[in-house]
Amino acid sequence: MADNQDELLHEITNREYEHGWSVDLDSETLDPGLTEETVRFISAKKNEPDWLLEWRLKAFRHWQQMTEPHWGLLHYPPILYQSLSYYSAPKKKPELASLDEVDPELLNTFNRLGISLQEQKMLAGVAVDAVIDSVSVKTTFKENLAEKGVIFCSFSEAVQEHPDLVKAYLGSVVPIKDNFFAALNSAVFSDGSFVYIPKGVRCPMELSTYFRINAMNTGQFERTLIIADDDSYVSYLEGCTAPMRDENQLHAAVVELVALNRAHIKYSTVQNWYPGDKNGKGGIYNFVTKRGNCLGENSLISWTQVETGSAITWKYPSVLLKGDGSKGEFFSVAVTANAQQADTGTKMVHLGKNTSSTIISKGISAGNSNNSYRGLVKIAPSATGARNFSQCDSLLLGSTCGAHTFPSIEVDNATGKVEHEATTSKIAEDQIFYLNQRGIPTEKAVALIVNGYCREVLDQLPMEFAVEARKLLEISLEGSVG
Amino acid sequence: MLEIKNLHASIDGKPILKGVNLRINAGEVHAIMGPNGSGKSTLASIIAGNEAYEITQGDILFEGNSLFDLQPHQRAAAGVFLAFQYPVEIPGVSMMNFMKTAINEIRAQNGLQPMEAAAFLKLVREKQALVELDAKLANRSVNQGFSGGEKKRNEVFQMAMLNPTLAVLDETDSGLDIDALRIVAQGVNALRNPNNAFLVITHYQRLLDYIVPDVVHVLANGKIIKTGNKDLALELEAKGYDWILETTQA
Numbered sequence: 165m166a167d168n169q170d171e172l173l174h175e176i177t178n179r180e181y182e183h184g185w186s187v188d189l190d191s192e193t194l195d196p197g198l199t200e201e202t203v204r205f206i207s208a209k210k211n212e213p214d215w216l217l218e219w220r221l222k223a224f225r226h227w228q229q230m231t232e233p234h235w236g237l238l239h240y241p242p243i244l245y246q247s248l249s250y251y252s253a254p255k256k257k258p259e260l261a262s263l264d265e266v267d268p269e270l271l272n273t274f275n276r277l278g279i280s281l282q283e284q285k286m287l288a289g290v291a292v293d294a295v296i297d298s299v300s301v302k303t304t305f306k307e308n309l310a311e312k313g314v315i316f317c318s319f320s321e322a323v324q325e326h327p328d329l330v331k332a333y334l335g336s337v338v339p340i341k342d343n344f345f346a347a348l349n350s351a352v353f354s355d356g357s358f359v360y361i362p363k364g365v366r367c368p369m370e371l372s373t374y375f376r377i378n379a380m381n382t383g384q385f386e387r388t389l390i391i392a393d394d395d396s397y398v399s400y401l402e403g404c405t406a407p408m409r410d411e412n413q414l415h416a417a418v419v420e421l422v423a424l425n426r427a428h429i430k431y432s433t434v435q436n437w438y439p440g441d442k443n444g445k446g447g448i449y450n451f452v453t454k455r456g457n458c459l460g461e462n463s464l465i466s467w468t469q470v471e472t473g474s475a476i477t478w479k480y481p482s483v484l485l486k487g488d489g490s491k492g493e494f495f496s497v498a499v500t501a502n503a504q505q506a507d508t509g510t511k512m513v514h515l516g517k518n519t520s521s522t523i524i525s526k527g528i529s530a531g532n533s534n535n536s537y538r539g540l541v542k543i544a545p546s547a548t549g550a551r552n553f554s555q556c557d558s559l560l561l562g563s564t565c566g567a568h569t570f571p572s573i574e575v576d577n578a579t580g581k582v583e584h585e586a587t588t589s590k591i592a593e594d595q596i597f598y599l600n601q602r603g604i605p606t607e608k609a610v611a612l613i614v615n616g617y618c619r620e621v622l623d624q625l626p627m628e629f630a631v632e633a634r635k636l637l638e639i640s641l642e643g644s645v646g
Numbered sequence: 647m648l649e650i651k652n653l654h655a656s657i658d659g660k661p662i663l664k665g666v667n668l669r670i671n672a673g674e675v676h677a678i679m680g681p682n683g684s685g686k687s688t689l690a691s692i693i694a695g696n697e698a699y700e701i702t703q704g705d706i707l708f709e710g711n712s713l714f715d716l717q718p719h720q721r722a723a724a725g726v727f728l729a730f731q732y733p734v735e736i737p738g739v740s741m742m743n744f745m746k747t748a749i750n751e752i753r754a755q756n757g758l759q760p761m762e763a764a765a766f767l768k769l770v771r772e773k774q775a776l777v778e779l780d781a782k783l784a785n786r787s788v789n790q791g792f793s794g795g796e797k798k799r800n801e802v803f804q805m806a807m808l809n810p811t812l813a814v815l816d817e818t819d820s821g822l823d824i825d826a827l828r829i830v831a832q833g834v835n836a837l838r839n840p841n842n843a844f845l846v847i848t849h850y851q852r853l854l855d856y857i858v859p860d861v862v863h864v865l866a867n868g869k870i871i872k873t874g875n876k877d878l879a880l881e882l883e884a885k886g887y888d889w890i891l892e893t894t895q896a
Contacts, residue, residue: 592734593698594734595734595736597694597696597718597734598730598733598734598736599736599744599748600695600717600718600719600722601694601695601718601719601721601722601727601728601730602722602744602748602751602752602804602808603719603722603723603748603749603751603752603755603808604719604722604747604748604751605717605719605751606719608747608751612736612739612743612744612747613736613739615738615739616736616737616738616739616787617737617738618738619738619739620738
């Protein structure tokens with residue numbers, strides 16, 4: 165029966181190829197459109213085992229039955245899914261001979277962010293000189309990690325090299341049916357990162373600090389899976405403060421974290437995708453599903469995000485608190501300027517006993533932007549002794565922007581303790597004048613006030629990331645006041 | 647150094663200053679006294695560049711140039727300092743970060759390189775000692791959780807750090823007990839030199855026991871109605887503002 169079906173499928177798909185599909189496995193870019201054949205093509209291109217192809221196809225079939233969610237406070241023209249191309253081999257950036265050939269405005273931004281010269285060259289696509297060979301640096305770090313048994317590789321590599329781990333955990337936190345964008349990602353994801361930290365290992369370095377350059381071209385449907393085994397620790401950094409442009413407007417990533425007994429995962433993001441022009445035209449649509457599962461007892465998952473980019477941000481990094489005594493944390497700064505729209509927040513789902521969660525969210529809106537916090541704190545009947553503390557603050561710069569808060573609290577266990585604090589404020593003229601009087605120009609004064617406002621969140625970021633993030637906030641809000 | 651010429655100013659269409667004339671030379675300390683609502687704080691705010699007020703007439707020259715051509719941060723860089731009557735809290739911004747930013751922004755505007763970290767720390771310690779400010783406050787957010795007295799001492803600390811040419815103290819004595827008053831005055835006196843000047847705004851005479859002024863002005867109803875030496879302050883204290891209002895009207 166199954167064989168017949170496969171044969172039939174094969175026949176049909178072959179027929180479809182004749183009608184304009186680029187069937188050649190060596191081809192670099194697929195024509196626009198999304199059918200089962202697209203999914204098969206991607207899977208074949210990546211040499212994936214059958215189980216993964218089946219998994220993708222299942223996701224695709226579910227996705228076809230689903231409709232795009234519109235409950236977010238976001239307005240954008242319809243996304244034409246059949247007009248997008250779903251596979252494109254990573255293109256090599258044109259190499260430039262030296263930094264002199266790079267757009268001076270871009271270099272100026274790099275300098276102000278404090279990005280090292282070596283990194284600037286890599287970001288801008290300049291050939292790196294042989295003295296500090298980035299490849300050898302990376303290899304050294306990889307060897308270092310391998311010694312500890314840490315696996316850190318691309319998702320495609322993990323599928324080939326560590327299929328058991330991938331099979332065991334892929335989709336275990338974000339099931340393929342979870343939501344429209346997660347289903348889409350599951351069907352067509354291009355690549356991403358895979359991390360496994362063995363029992364009792366404290367990962368000796370911040371993952372991806374040194375790798376973030378090569379981790380950049382993973383495409384629009386990124387898939388990340390991080391597994392921290394018993395008593396392990398890992399700090400993972402995603403993204404980059406450097407302004408990033410991408411020819412793909414739609415981004416729908418999925419990130420899954422699994423923390424086993426007493427494991428601790430710290431996941432930090434700085435997102436600075438192209439926000440579009442003053443009217444939001446051409447900016448990235450960022451529909452991301454991020455979720456962690458505190459599967460083991462006394463485990464801890466901590467999300468920290470600084471979101472300054474994208475035209476549309478739809479993102480709710482969440483934690484399922486299954487293990488008794490487990491902890492979830494969410495620290496967020498979301499900045500919107502011009503016509504940017506952000507609908508972001510978190511879900512903390514308490515299932516285990518004595519679980520606790522902390523939510524600190526700082527939204528900053530300027531220009532004509534809209535910034536929403538949307539959160540859910542759920543305490544299940546099984547979660548005896550659960551606790552949550554939420555603090556959601558909004559800061560408005562000017563009078564044409566919007567700040568919104570949509571908190572939901574569901575408590576089904578009488579021992580649960582939930583606290584929620586929220587404030588909305590405007591930057592006071594007298595604060596700016598005070599700083600002006602001490603010689604600080606208005607833009608710098610606003611940056612200082614905003615940085616102070618976000619301090620609790622920024623303090624959570626690893627040191628070097630925090631320094632860049634502070635400068636990024638300053639640059640993002642330039643021209644928003646005065 | 648500072649020359650205020652026939653200054654008229656209003657807020658929300660309501661005239662506050664109605665022709666203030668004042669000249670301060672380098673090395674001098676001037677005091678402005680006057681009843682509540684006479685326009686003392688308005689004058690201080692206008693010197694610093696607060697845009698809430700509308701200048702309807704007149705000019706303020708600082709070292710020969712009009713202050714009205716400069717934005718508030720440029721006035722600070724030129725050497726104008728205002729010790730605020732109500733210092734503002736800035737949550738999450740540490741005193742150290744704030745002070746370092748202020749010093750370096752002023753230096754940058756004057757074409758100087760940022761101050762070296764070691765030199766900055768040395769300066770902080772020196773000036774903290776001057777106003778007996780608890781070193782722990784340096785790690786706190788600007789003015790947050792400071793007592794009333796600490797806020798005022800913190801203003802004098804900032805003044806000492808920035809070493810201005812002209813310092814305007816807007817009722818720095820209000821709400822201070824006698825010990826705090828002595829410390830604030832001690833800070834001001836230590837900074838006095840032949841090249842700078844102070845404009846001390848106060849409601850009460852007692853601050854002037856500690857900071858002895860060269861010239862005392864009485865501001866009432868938007869105008870300087872009397873100018874004298876330090877004895878004027880004592881006379882005012884003894885006889886009250888009603889006395890001066892009556893004598894000048896007569």
